[in-house]
Amino acid sequence: MTTDIEQQITALTERLHHLNYQYYQRDVSEVSDQEFDQMLAELQRLEKEYPQFAQPNSPTQRVGGTITKQFPTALHKYPMLSLGNTYSEADLREFDERVRRGLEGAEFAYVCELKFDGVAMSLTYENGQLTQGVTRGDGTRGDVVTNNVRTIKNLPLHLRQAPDIKHPTEMEVRGEIFMPLTVFAELNAEREANGEALLANPRNAASGALKLQDSALVAERRLRFYAYSFLMPGRSIFPTHSASLEAMQTWGLPVSDTWRLCHSITEVLDFVHEWDKKRFTLPVATDGIVIKVDDFRQQELLGYTSKSPRWAIAYKYPAEAGRTRLREIQYQVGRTGAVTPVALLDPVPLAGTVVKRASVHNANQIAALDLRLNDMVFVEKGGEIIPKITGVDLSARLPESQPIVYPTTCPACNTPLIRPAGEAHFRCPNDRGCPPQLKAKLEHYVSRKALDIDGLGAETVGRFFDLGLVADAATLYDLPAKAGEIAQLERMGEKSVQRLVAGLEQSKQVPFERVLFGLGIRYVGETVAEKLAAHYRTVEALEQATATELAAVPEVGGVIAESVAAWFQEPTNRDLVERLRTAGVQLALTGEAPQAASNRLEGLTFVLSGVFEQHSRDELQALIQAHGGKVTGSISKKLSYLVAGDKMGPAKREKATELKVPIISETDLLAMLPSETEAETDPLDVLSGPAADVQDLGIPPVSAGSASFPDKSSGTGQQGSLF
Incomplete structure (x- = not known):
């Protein structure tokens, strides 16, 4: 039987x-x-039932879920050197002359590849299996992030073996990990809606994702990978770089399909000019071109300087900037009440588009730039994505200009604005009566990651709000009773109404964690909603939780806990939840709750702090709760134990010592639990319950975001460093 199971796992894999x-x-x-x-x-x-047969590079690793408490480092077998770069075409011609002299007039060719903004990565494959992923680091040593790179869906976990071109037994693939622009835009929109600081650019977002300790969270960031070279012991099995690129594609590695073989510097410059504007049509951030001598033997002849190869160079496009006139500052009110200033400009061509609006972020930036209406301002695209004002041409300032005065009342409902301590944004506190906030909450509730109601997109629900057909999430479920009225609206009709009614009915089956996310509580993103739903299981239990109790839930913390507790204390919000319950929306997790393993820790309260060796903090919390104990986030006289891990903050240790709270280690805690022979239930069985279930088991084909890059590996890009 076990042989059959092993064969079944192998076949599925x-x-x-x-x-x-x-x-x-x-x-x-x-x-x-x-x-x-x-x-x-x-x-x-x-794999869960027969873990002895699970393969290290199983497709299930795409989902993530491995906790890495700290990233070890590894030496690069082949140093990851940086490329010399230039912004000058004259320098490219000089580079060509140096290559020509170095090769003593021999014929040679270049390979030109687009250079895109990501994180350089070194991947080790042994016998075709991915065994290690290491960041560039300082070029000599980098962080081992293998579990995280395994979640990248277009990166092969094992290579295909072509009969005519066999891959080496041992090889190191170099490439770039990046975040597609559509994913970056979605992530920033979600952060803005939750009142979080926006990410500066896709490269920083990709780098930050790779350093997350929970690989399941990395999987949610939808990173992608392009390979641009590989190394192996001894001499390469291919004569040229272009041949190696084609071979990597044959082995299943994603390679940019825009590289070109050029036989002269004139052809190289033609390639540079062609992509100067064309690159902005791509769904990945790019900033230049990498030019390499194609022949590997000629590369060896040219050699290296102490920092970079003599046979390659990167041409970087200058950051595109425009000069135009600032006509007006428009103030937009978001779902959380944040009032964001947007600059309205005279149209200016920039990075392949015509820019008419630019971000000014907040009042602090207006003051720092000393912006005034009718100023001539300089505009750039941050990360070549978001237009932003970078400065003012003071020589063109009009004598009568006056500093911009930030509004003191909401531009939509005239409510006095507030500015919470430590925040950059002014906010409208009228969250139950400010039209833009109410409309944005509805749009969030029906969005794809929340209830995803078929037939009710953002535009439609916004239109219904403007017509007075809906006021909040609960009133959406009154729409079927208004079907006749809706069918008379322009661009609706009976089929649209039928689809809408069916979509509303289907939304009643959406799981509790997505409903919780859809409520739009400030700071509660998808991950936090999943953690809260798994921990409390019902909305009633969540309503009764204090901020201190909430802060003890993994991934929550003090600020989020205060926001959640305050939201549920509002009678209007409780009424909304009750009306959603009446409508039939899921407000509890289905299935049985994890069974208690024992009552060994009953009556005891713990604080977990630091990084632990044997278990993640989530696992330790689940163990404590499985044996009857409680976990909290703050230290008080009533606390039973502080469980101290590595890198625990000194403040908690000092407070525990001051209050005479016992400080124990992870080993001490585990010793308090029943032995395996004592326990009726394996303590870690609790982790197979909802608290540890992977929410998204699939790797479904992602719908096309654009014709040129339907979230797959076609597209383009190149490295930030050569090796």
Whole structure:
């Protein structure tokens, strides 16, 4: 029987690897999303039941879930050197002359590749299996982030073996990990809606994602990878770089399909000019071109300086800036009440688009730039994505100009604005009567990551709000009773109404964690909503939780806890929840709660602080709760124990010592639990309950974000460092 199970796991693993390759490398969907998800769920079930047969590079690793308490470092077998770079075409011609002299007039060719803004990565493959992923670091040593890179869906966990071009037994693939622009925009929109600081650019977002300790969170960031070279012991099995690029594609590695073989510096410059504007049509941030001598033997002849190769150079496009006139500052009110100033400009061509609006972020930036209406301002695209004002041409300032005065009342409802301590944004506190806030809350509730109501997109629900058909999330479920009235609206009709009614009915089956996210509580994103739902299981339990109790839930913390507790203390919000319950929306997790393993820790309260060796903090919390104990986030005289891990903050230790609270280690805590022979239930069985379930088991083909890059590996890009 075990042989059959092992064969079944192997067959499923190979089948899913093939489907991933077909989808991400060849844009071919051989099976439906549902069929793919069912196979992946079955593989995960078998691996859980028979872990001895699970493969390290199983497709289930795409989902993540591994906790890395701290990232070890590793030496690069081959140093990751930086490229010399230039902004000058004259320097490219000089580079060409140096290459020509170095090769003593021999014929040679270049490979030109687009350079995109990501995180340089070194991947080790042994016998075709991915065994290690290491960041560039200082070029000599980097962080080992293997569990995180395994979640990148277009990165092969095992290589395909082509009969005519076999991959080396041991090889190191160099490439770039990046965040697609559409994902970056969605992430920033979510952060803005939750009142969080916006990420500066896709590169920083990708770098930050790779340093997350929970690989499940990395999987949610939808990072992608492009390979641009590989190294192996001894001499390369290919004569040229262009041949190695083609081979990597044959092995299933994603390679930019925009590289070009050029036989002269004139052709190189033509490539540079072609992509100067064309690069802005791509769904990935790019900032230049990498030019390499194609022949590996000629590369060896040219050699290296102490910092970079003599046979390659990076040409970087100058940051595009425009000069235009600031006509007006418009103030927008978001879902959380944040009032954001937006500059309205005379149209100016910039980075492939015509810019008419630019971000000014907040009152602090207006003051720092000393912006005035009718100023001539300089505009750039931050990360070549978001237009922003970078300065003022003071020589063109009008004599009668006056500093911009930030409004003191809400531009939408005239409520006096407040500015919470430590925050940069002014906010409108009228969250129950300010029209833009109410409309934005509805749009958030019906959005794809929340209730995802078919037939009720942001535009439609905003229109219904303006017509007085809906006022909040609960009133959406009154729309079927107004079907006749809605059918008379322009661009609606009976079929649209039928779809809307069906979508509302289907939304009543959306899981509790997504409903909780859809409520739009400030700071509660998808991950926090999942953690809260798994921890409390019902909205009633969540309503009764104090801020201190909430702060003890993993991924929550003090600021979020205060926001959640305050939201549920509002009678209007409680009434909204009650009306949603009446409508039939899911406000509790389905299925049985995890069974208590014992009552050994009953009556005891713990604080967990620091990084632990044997278990993650989530696991330790689950263990404590499984044995009857409680976990809190603050130290008081009533606390039973402070469990101290590595890198625990000194303030907590000092306070515990002052209050005479016992400080114990992770080992001490585990010793308090029943032994395996004593316990009726394996303590870690609790982790198979909802608190540890992976919410998204599938790797469904992602719908196309654009014709040129449907969230797959086609597209373009290049490295931030050569090796």
